[in-house]
Amino acid sequence: MTRARTAHGSVVLLSGGMDSATCLALAARRGRPVHALTVVYGQRHGREVDCARALARRFRVARHVVVRLPIGGFLASTLTRRNRPVPRRAAARNRIPSTYVPARNTILLALALGYAESHHLGAIYLGANAIDYSGYPDCRPEYLRAFERLTRLATRAGVERGETFRVRAPLLRMTKAEIVRTGERLHVPWALTWSCYLGGRRPCGWCASCRLRARGFRAAGVQDPLTSRG
């Protein structure tokens, strides 16, 4: 969709989870400037943010920005409200999970777009993947393509130079096991990633996100350093 491209480099939306960490590793190996943007929007804990900072250092990003977005109070989701329980199981097939945060990816991509245009970066990396897009509307390929098209209308770069900001979601069609294998190949330090919905010293092991992670590592035949004992 790109007609003219002058902007090199990319910004990676880095939550600190295993998906965004793998996404960062994929962006970093391209040898162009990589920036990381962590948006903290009322998650239950800051554990992921610590991981994001450590990952940004490990992959030597040009700049890492952490933005605290105080919108937890107005977005309806079990992930942004403190008094609702996090789900133990993944949602039933074809159902949108209760962890759905309204317009989450639109908000994240909009912030990343503003960052990218301000810093002359041509691409936005997002760790959305197939398992997500079975449930979340804003992880589906058609949504991501529509946002990408919007960037040409939304920006000075689009209007003046016909540029489209690329929305790259390289994990989109991967299973969790494939993400683990990809991350292994790129030396993602799994110990510096966090998936658990809770913020304990160790992952809880029973929330939907912990289970998904465990299944991915098991299927890939890789030991997860966060849960290995001893």
Added chain:
Amino acid sequence: MTRARTAHGSVVLLSGGMDSATCLALAARRGRPVHALTVVYGQRHGREVDCARALARRFRVARHVVVRLPIGGFLASTLTRRNRPVPRRAAARNRIPSTYVPARNTILLALALGYAESHHLGAIYLGANAIDYSGYPDCRPEYLRAFERLTRLATRAGVERGETFRVRAPLLRMTKAEIVRTGERLHVPWALTWSCYLGGRRPCGWCASCRLRARGFRAAGVQDPLTSRG
């Protein structure tokens, strides 16, 4: 563009300026619940926010939320950087002004979309107008329509019920004088609106925004209470 619509009510992006105040007045007279969302993103002063609060009270909105978005440091614009002078004149024709904030309306609309879906509101009001869209890419009708289309792909309401969140920009084709006349008819309290790029006790009178406002009031034959002496 709407196939099914169950959500009534709207959220108004309320900056505290004369355009968003008029927009709020237009939304309020429809007799459906109106919420107001004020996003403070590194403007130079809090004067507009005080106006937004006063306007929200005056128009008896169901809820007014003020979100402080600490992104001034990473968005390139004279409006978000403290050490750059604000422009005295409007930009030359067909040039994007230096007050352009990258992805500003995409960020605002994304937040409003998250808010609207969380509170079952079907429409987002934005005070964009013709004078803006001659300069800002994200005030143009084609951009606003594209964002509106995106909402169907981006949300649970879109996926599950085929809903599109309406993006209403009722001032889009109005001149400043028409906005003043519309606001007069709807009893917008101009004394509770703020346009000046600076945050003094009185408007500076020479910045691009003050001049535009003054021209609008003059052309409409209305006295601006903010600048009337005595």
